[in-house]
Amino acid sequence: MLRLPRFQYHAPRSLTGALELASRHANEFMYIAGGTDLLPNMKHLLFEPPHLISLRGLRELDFIEVQGGGGIRIGALTTLTRIAESDLARRELPSLAQAAGLVAGPQIRNMGTLGGNVCLDTRCVYYNQTLFWRKALGYCLKKDGSQCHVVQSGKRCVAAHSADTVPALITLGAAVELQSPRGAREIRLEDFFSGDGVKNTVREADEIITAVRIPPQPRGRRANYTKVRIRNSIDFPILSIALAVDFREDGRTCDNVELVMTALGSKPRRIGNLHGVVEGRALTAEVIQAVAHQAHRQAHPLTNINVDPEWRREVAPVYVRRALERAVRAG
Amino acid sequence: MSKKLNEMPVSNPNKGRTFKVVGRQPRKPEGLKKVSGEALYTDDIVLPRMLHAKILRSIHAHARIRKIDASKALALPGVHAVVTGNDMPIAYGIIPWTQDEYPLCTDKTRFVGDGVAAVAAVDEDTANRALELIEVEYEVLPAVLSPEQAREHPEIKVNEKAKDGNLSKHVFLEFGDMEGGFARADVVDEDHFYFENTTHAPIEPHCAIGQYDRNGVLTVWSSTQVPHYLHRELARVLNLPQNRVRVIQPLVGGAFGGKSEPFDLEFCVAKLAMITGRPVKILYTREEVFYSHRGRHPMEMTYRTGATKDGKLTAIDAKITFDGGAYSSFGLVTAYYSGQLLTAPYQMPAYRFDSSRWFTNKPACGPKRGHGSVQPRFAFEVQLDKIAHRLNLDPIELRRRNFIGEYTETINGLRITSNGFLECLDAVEKASGWKERRGKLPFGKGLGVAGSMYISGTNYPIYPNEMPQSAVLVRLDRSGRAVIFCGASEIGQGVNAMLANILCEELGTALADVQVVSSDTDLTPIDLGAYSSRVTFMCGNACIDAARKLRKQILEACAEKLQTSPEDLDILPGEVVCLKDTAKRLSTPEAFQLAEAKSGSLAATGSFKTNPLGGDYRGGTIGASPAYSFTAHVAEVTVDPGAGFVTVDRIWIAHDCGKAINPILVEGQMEGSAYMGCAEAIMEAQTYNSKGMHIGPSLLDYRIPTSLDTPEMQSLIIESIDPEGPYGAKEAGEGPLHPSIPAVANAIFDAVGVRLTRLPFTPAVVLKALREKEERERRAAPAAAGGQ
Amino acid sequence: MKVVCTLRVNGEPHEIAIPPHWTLLEALRYELGLTGSKQGCDKGDCGACTVIVDGRPELSCLTLALGAEGRDVRTVEGLATPQGLHPLQDCFDLNGAAQCGFCTPGILMSAAALLEHNPSPTREEIKQALAGNLCRCTGYTKILDAVEQAAARLREARP
Numbered sequence A: 001m002l003r004l005p006r007f008q009y010h011a012p013r014s015l016t017g018a019l020e021l022a023s024r025h026a027n028e029f030m031y032i033a034g035g036t037d038l039l040p041n042m043k044h045l046l047f048e049p050p051h052l053i054s055l056r057g058l059r060e061l062d063f064i065e066v067q068g069g070g071g072i073r074i075g076a077l078t079t080l081t082r083i084a085e086s087d088l089a090r091r092e093l094p095s096l097a098q099a100a101g102l103v104a105g106p107q108i109r110n111m112g113t114l115g116g117n118v119c120l121d122t123r124c125v126y127y128n129q130t131l132f133w134r135k136a137l138g139y140c141l142k143k144d145g146s147q148c149h150v151v152q153s154g155k156r157c158v159a160a161h162s163a164d165t166v167p168a169l170i171t172l173g174a175a176v177e178l179q180s181p182r183g184a185r186e187i188r189l190e191d192f193f194s195g196d197g198v199k200n201t202v203r204e205a206d207e208i209i210t211a212v213r214i215p216p217q218p219r220g221r222r223a224n225y226t227k228v229r230i231r232n233s234i235d236f237p238i239l240s241i242a243l244a245v246d247f248r249e250d251g252r253t254c255d256n257v258e259l260v261m262t263a264l265g266s267k268p269r270r271i272g273n274l275h276g277v278v279e280g281r282a283l284t285a286e287v288i289q290a291v292a293h294q295a296h297r298q299a300h301p302l303t304n305i306n307v308d309p310e311w312r313r314e315v316a317p318v319y320v321r322r323a324l325e326r327a328v329r330a331g
Numbered sequence B: 001m002s003k004k005l006n007e008m009p010v011s012n013p014n015k016g017r018t019f020k021v022v023g024r025q026p027r028k029p030e031g032l033k034k035v036s037g038e039a040l041y042t043d044d045i046v047l048p049r050m051l052h053a054k055i056l057r058s059i060h061a062h063a064r065i066r067k068i069d070a071s072k073a074l075a076l077p078g079v080h081a082v083v084t085g086n087d088m089p090i091a092y093g094i095i096p097w098t099q100d101e102y103p104l105c106t107d108k109t110r111f112v113g114d115g116v117a118a119v120a121a122v123d124e125d126t127a128n129r130a131l132e133l134i135e136v137e138y139e140v141l142p143a144v145l146s147p148e149q150a151r152e153h154p155e156i157k158v159n160e161k162a163k164d165g166n167l168s169k170h171v172f173l174e175f176g177d178m179e180g181g182f183a184r185a186d187v188v189d190e191d192h193f194y195f196e197n198t199t200h201a202p203i204e205p206h207c208a209i210g211q212y213d214r215n216g217v218l219t220v221w222s223s224t225q226v227p228h229y230l231h232r233e234l235a236r237v238l239n240l241p242q243n244r245v246r247v248i249q250p251l252v253g254g255a256f257g258g259k260s261e262p263f264d265l266e267f268c269v270a271k272l273a274m275i276t277g278r279p280v281k282i283l284y285t286r287e288e289v290f291y292s293h294r295g296r297h298p299m300e301m302t303y304r305t306g307a308t309k310d311g312k313l314t315a316i317d318a319k320i321t322f323d324g325g326a327y328s329s330f331g332l333v334t335a336y337y338s339g340q341l342l343t344a345p346y347q348m349p350a351y352r353f354d355s356s357r358w359f360t361n362k363p364a365c366g367p368k369r370g371h372g373s374v375q376p377r378f379a380f381e382v383q384l385d386k387i388a389h390r391l392n393l394d395p396i397e398l399r400r401r402n403f404i405g406e407y408t409e410t411i412n413g414l415r416i417t418s419n420g421f422l423e424c425l426d427a428v429e430k431a432s433g434w435k436e437r438r439g440k441l442p443f444g445k446g447l448g449v450a451g452s453m454y455i456s457g458t459n460y461p462i463y464p465n466e467m468p469q470s471a472v473l474v475r476l477d478r479s480g481r482a483v484i485f486c487g488a489s490e491i492g493q494g495v496n497a498m499l500a501n502i503l504c505e506e507l508g509t510a511l512a513d514v515q516v517v518s519s520d521t522d523l524t525p526i527d528l529g530a531y532s533s534r535v536t537f538m539c540g541n542a543c544i545d546a547a548r549k550l551r552k553q554i555l556e557a558c559a560e561k562l563q564t565s566p567e568d569l570d571i572l573p574g575e576v577v578c579l580k581d582t583a584k585r586l587s588t589p590e591a592f593q594l595a596e597a598k599s600g601s602l603a604a605t606g607s608f609k610t611n612p613l614g615g616d617y618r619g620g621t622i623g624a625s626p627a628y629s630f631t632a633h634v635a636e637v638t639v640d641p642g643a644g645f646v647t648v649d650r651i652w653i654a655h656d657c658g659k660a661i662n663p664i665l666v667e668g669q670m671e672g673s674a675y676m677g678c679a680e681a682i683m684e685a686q687t688y689n690s691k692g693m694h695i696g697p698s699l700l701d702y703r704i705p706t707s708l709d710t711p712e713m714q715s716l717i718i719e720s721i722d723p724e725g726p727y728g729a730k731e732a733g734e735g736p737l738h739p740s741i742p743a744v745a746n747a748i749f750d751a752v753g754v755r756l757t758r759l760p761f762t763p764a765v766v767l768k769a770l771r772e773k774e775e776r777e778r779r780a781a782p783a784a785a786g787g788q
Numbered sequence C: 001m002k003v004v005c006t007l008r009v010n011g012e013p014h015e016i017a018i019p020p021h022w023t024l025l026e027a028l029r030y031e032l033g034l035t036g037s038k039q040g041c042d043k044g045d046c047g048a049c050t051v052i053v054d055g056r057p058e059l060s061c062l063t064l065a066l067g068a069e070g071r072d073v074r075t076v077e078g079l080a081t082p083q084g085l086h087p088l089q090d091c092f093d094l095n096g097a098a099q100c101g102f103c104t105p106g107i108l109m110s111a112a113a114l115l116e117h118n119p120s121p122t123r124e125e126i127k128q129a130l131a132g133n134l135c136r137c138t139g140y141t142k143i144l145d146a147v148e149q150a151a152a153r154l155r156e157a158r159p
Ligand SMILES: Cc1cc2nc3c(=O)[nH]c(=O)nc-3n(C[C@H](O)[C@H](O)[C@H](O)COP(=O)(O)OP(=O)(O)OC[C@H]3O[C@@H](n4cnc5c(N)ncnc54)[C@H](O)[C@@H]3O)c2cc1C
Pocket: A030, A031, A032, A033, A034, A035, A036, A037, A038, A039, A040, A055, A076, A077, A080, A102, A103, A104, A105, A108, A111, A112, A113, A114, A115, A116, A117, A118, A119, A120, A121, A162, A163, A164, A165, A207, A208, A209, A210, A234, A235, A236, A237, B700, C043, C044, C045
């Protein structure tokens, strides 16, 4: 059996307790929530923190609530199952509920949390492997080595951002709330990712994500989430597409399209240059084609995921088109 | 053909029999243990003072071992022993003529993951830490990673056992008039096919425990499917007399051929137990399961097939090149099976095959469910579909026209007895609505058919000997309880249930009163193992043999008591009844007691041995089996033409298993087989990078289907009642896998008009084929206006 | 260094001494002798180790034993009562849904949790609920049949 490395375990009951422990064990610890990303990585000896601080006991971070202005806040310790099954999320944030419900398999969704999903380590065929395997390979930039096997001459790790909920949250304009021994801050989720596969978020090691805040959504917005994977369960995305389309009162004319794709490089990619294509138009076949074309131009799958990147690039516009058509039909 | 071989049975004693239990009892003796969590598998066993061991594996695909220094590891507190290749320098291998593996590499490592040293320590953590402390000095050698490289670089010798460069085995056999066959063909098709490497992936990782006692007896518990061969090899390699070795096989959590030869862990736990005097356990990590492999050989195949206008085959010419990996495993047999097992259910007037297995620096391939014949069957059944299409014949009709018949002999000398293939075709044709639906479904949806045959056991044991291939001991208690002792391996296929049903049928015992003690070389009589679909046929016959001896004793004793003759008595569940006067009855315990009083303690053995069979030429006995099973599938698929995804919606599986002793379990084998084939068709692939490393040795990266990826399946049991099988039974565990892959391929053609010849049919492959077809059509459009 | 870990398994309290890096699966199998839960993949990929924690199926190979303190853990050994088997167990046996039986304990726990939340699942819902449990033997058909049959029996038993 693959064994975990040794560590000391702490189970604080409150946020303050957790932050105190973080100060005490500075630079020597990691937080653990559901553990469904961290523990496999630790079994692969990618992380060997001397201390684990569990966030499970922080019941105050397990909630889905409507805020005064109509926005929705979701506690970082809320499980993916709870989000996927929540009536509120399904009604108000359908793309997020869909994304949460498509992560891994049922057991992992029962364990995995939203905070953990937002912080999911980047993934790569040359990285998510045992120590033995990586040693046989000669290691890589992201861990213990000096070379990237995906972009041979690359100076930067391009391991794939692979979290399902994140692209959906970005299209919805979400922000993360962080708390550290030094105080609290809030960052737009879009700005949370650095694009460096080795450490792909700007979160400081001792910062705890307490909640994800989703602002009130424009009326007339239709959002959906598409996850492409080889197997229909227990599979990370090999391409994922979050879409939010804002329609005017007439339900036909489009104001804006938010399109975020992931499972490409180290951060989710927002497909740009769409505003000019869609604003004030109905989503006709030509307009849809134009959006799909932008996705094709801007999305560049890599060999960090072991499914033919050329095929993934080729089908990206196909799935974008289908997502847009679904949004049109949902009217 | 020599006279002695292939004698046809003169009568069929199994025809027309009625049964009281057989065919009606769905449960199995160990069933409730399995659903309650009480069933014990090897890793569930914990012995007092047990140590845990780990194996250090090669990080190079090919390297000479210059030096191993284990002193630091040995000095680590908690470490009890370290062994290396030099401690066990005797080669082993499942096939006596090609023994080329060592428990741990002695001179060279031959693939990434090959075992180099093993450490026994107080716990796994300590053993792991010790592995890190072992210093191995390697001289890295150039590696050979494909059959082409193996052929082109004979100077890089992967395996010293190879006589000629890196060629592991070459078989060339020709039957009938090839030239004449092609000359009289109206159509000849030649195609190239590729079957990707796939593996068994049983959910239970391999595990073994060794114990060496004060009497000098070595006991090894192992999740093996061949305890007997393991017994022999342990004795040979460890230099122990065979009578000082005992092998116990607890329940096995899936095997599929992946546990059908000895592995490094079994020798290592044994040796380490002998050195330390304490029990030692090794449990593979999932990664190690992938390195132990022995899965499906990747094969490049060229088939040339001729047929007349009315679809009759005239000649078949096959050339097959396969990647064997670093060791021989069953490779000699695989090389034969790749050709020998194609010769039914269709009549072949002329047939030739030329198969070569090559050594490469990768984990060894071996026998996966449908050993050696699944790949050729895929190629051939796709080609048949193509020919049917060319001749504008219904593919089912084409198959019917070529039916070889029953009680006949194939062109390569295999004796065919019962053969329900036509009934299989009828059944899937009807159930799938073939006539009404094929070719009429909307673009993107399609139906495909394929057929196959498979062996019910190899006619000859792996090492030549005159003793039984299978034996059973039945002991009856005066309480009415019965115990069946049998060496057969329960690996989930249901052998315990099969044996118990036979006993219940013959002796009237209730299932709950039967215990099956299986696969313990001290307690149970021989069975050669759960491979080649041999168990039902061979153990089943052995069990009938034993049960009938007891039945005779029981009936004689009861006849005496009831003052009638044994012929007038029958055994029903729970009682013995006089047919002439049904008031005369005795309960099963009473009957047993009378028999015991009359003839002494009740026990009987039964055994089974095959008669000589096969073709009278070198290799002609490989592929010979006492009976053959036949299968036909229809698959229904949906192809997403935009992205290339293939969804297999449904598979209708008709299988001639001879007689279903336990229909639920037979259906389970049919469905499990079809599922596994379907998985090979659409998603499974075990591939290696340029360093010879497995690209994803985990159940996340090696994707096997979940409940959401598996088609709905309908099992249609066909009972041809074999004259020599137990009550007419043949096999059901491997045959039903074969047609699922070509049936899916043929259904994809029906759905979207592309012929896929390279596995697996991933969305990328499918989409590429669709784009190429569009391109072809675009080019041809002006010329073929009004064409198809 | 071992620490004391207090677990509640199948309704019974247990106090064990284990190293902190042990998973719940290891604690169950090698410390409490509850070997019904199986280990198939090491790291969350197969579902063989599924147990019910606070009413939901979770993976014991990705749960720290210490992380399960204060929670209600149920394993396959707790499925049957002294009165008899859980209908799921009987239906699995009757339908041949356990071939090698190695995936069975995990699948039973996923199925049991499903039926507790949804007494009348459709076949599709059953497939969804079992989509985190790999079975290599059955092709799932008989498992789905068994769950459907058990659901029907449970509904009859408590209308
Ligand atoms: C077989 C398998 C399949 C999977 N498939 C998918 C998939 O399809 N899609 C997908 O998105 N994910 C998948 N995952 C990954 C994982 O299950 C999910 O991403 C899950 O949401 C992670 O949440 P967690 O609570 O378990 O995170 P943990 O493992 O507990 O933590 C992950 C990381 O986040 C940090 N962290 C967690 N919570 C916080 C917090 N509140 N504040 C600060 N840091 C925090 C941890 O320190 C750690 O570095 C899969 C995992 C497995 C094992």
